[in-house]
Amino acid sequence: MATPSTTNRPTPERIFGFMNAFQQTEALKSGIELDVFTSIGEGANTSQLLAAKTGASERGLRILCDYLTIMGLLAKENGRYALTEESALFLDKRSPASLNAVTGFLASSWHKKNVEALTQAVRKGGTAGTQGDNSKPQDEVWVAFARSMAKLTIPAANFIAELLGAAQGKPCSVLDIAAGHGNYGITIAKKNPNATIVAVDWASVLAVAQENAQAAGLSGRYSTRPGSAFETDLGSGYDYVLLTNIFHHFDIATCEKLMRRVHAALKPGGKAVTLEFVPNEDRVTPPAAAGFSLNMLVGTDAGDAYTFSEYEKMFSNTGFAKTTLHPVTGMPQQVLISEKPE
């Protein structure tokens, strides 16, 4: 038989891979839903043992676990599956760092439907989801967010607390805008017994933050101001204002409107602390920060992942003296610190 020749032209394998990429999302979700990671962590390390433990089929579990192995979320040797360092830490629900609840938001049917309407969103230039822009008041999405996402924020919350020198215990007052689960402010208060936190968000969302603050034993140093960050009385004289993952929902004029209110709420020499997805000026690197822009196209009318120069300009336009950028290890976001002049 003839031996076919090989060529150097590109192959369609990568495109095939992108067409199938949604299968990775579904496989991860199913692994979590069926407790596959936790069960393997507990010793059910073959498809037969997993079937006995979870009640699902042996064929289905074997194919799912093989797929999760291909994704690098499991290891397989001699037909036995094992957690990797990564899945043991983040996907075994017994791990304190378990991210299983995060699928409740990131892979929610709400977000999925928005993404599936991408073509219409590109046509019109903003969200084509039936729910409309997700920065609307009282949006129930943000209660789901507050319940799901707290653990994902641990590295960034620790980073911010360290960056602000929380462990030094200097008395300080912190305003946490769009607090959500409240984890950023709560982490500071846990590390600094002399910090007081004021959280702003919709009342329904603040209920979650309050629960978390109480569980952390901070009740006496934790208070809330329900309402829109654009309208409610924010108070004044704060040392720090936290603005975590909020600017990306809005256009630049709206961001500046908010930053003017933040300026008024800070004491002279106080600092605005922004956590954001900040792509490089080319808007296509680094991948996770730059790619976040797509979430804002499908979920909002005018939000975006802004570059550092765009933030610098917004912050100097609104009275801040200088802005510095601090990458957070292992997170797609970065921290921007902007100072209100003395």
Place this chain on the structure above:
Amino acid sequence: MATPSTTNRPTPERIFGFMNAFQQTEALKSGIELDVFTSIGEGANTSQLLAAKTGASERGLRILCDYLTIMGLLAKENGRYALTEESALFLDKRSPASLNAVTGFLASSWHKKNVEALTQAVRKGGTAGTQGDNSKPQDEVWVAFARSMAKLTIPAANFIAELLGAAQGKPCSVLDIAAGHGNYGITIAKKNPNATIVAVDWASVLAVAQENAQAAGLSGRYSTRPGSAFETDLGSGYDYVLLTNIFHHFDIATCEKLMRRVHAALKPGGKAVTLEFVPNEDRVTPPAAAGFSLNMLVGTDAGDAYTFSEYEKMFSNTGFAKTTLHPVTGMPQQVLISEKPE
């Protein structure tokens, strides 16, 4: 300010990436649907020019093109987008190798719904799609398949024609089982003017293969036998029987039943030519072939991506003398050649 310490423990970025992986599928689909690749190929290389050409919004196109750049499907320099070698070849609809139609099958809502029912499929051990097992007679899915997938098969079809020495022009008769678009048989007949092809599939699907054969100028050498490959009279005395992407739909007993019919249809010394996703014995490498198993879990009652040793056993059980394995450059599938003893 304190400088936060860094640690070496795993970060959640990869898991975040899997949760968002479905966005890659949607971005590729939108790029195709909105003619983004073709328009850039034609010179509309900024989001403004693309907006003018496609009628979609500038903001939407900028964010989508940035995302496609992050995926490596576009290049971006000084705000201008360009096709890569890969996207010029496979995603510009003016290219003869354009795969745009393939999304009609691979990213179809039918397949998507099956994958979205993965958790239920794992529970029950087979497809949980409302449509049931996709190897049912007359399934309209296979007409869509025949219309969408022909171009994806070009490298494998050329490879098989070369492997069978088609260019030598030796008279031969070829039975093409579950012919679909007919491209495997048609490619042999185009390269070998002395080859005659008999195609088997549902009548509705054979209409597509007939169209393609006619377009290739093969009408006189191309005939069809409508019906199930398990029931219809296949004829006999063939030099080659093509079995492309069919075995993976069935359990082993059913595959052997088909292979016995193939044995009867071949002349002594004739060859069965199987194109399949053949994972290594570990069932988790190579990724594309091993991962195909998941498609069979969500789409069939009992199909699978079988290993070489499983195929060898099926084929020797059904009277074939020896089986050899031939990787196809740039394709996830491999070709198995099995000989009926003289």
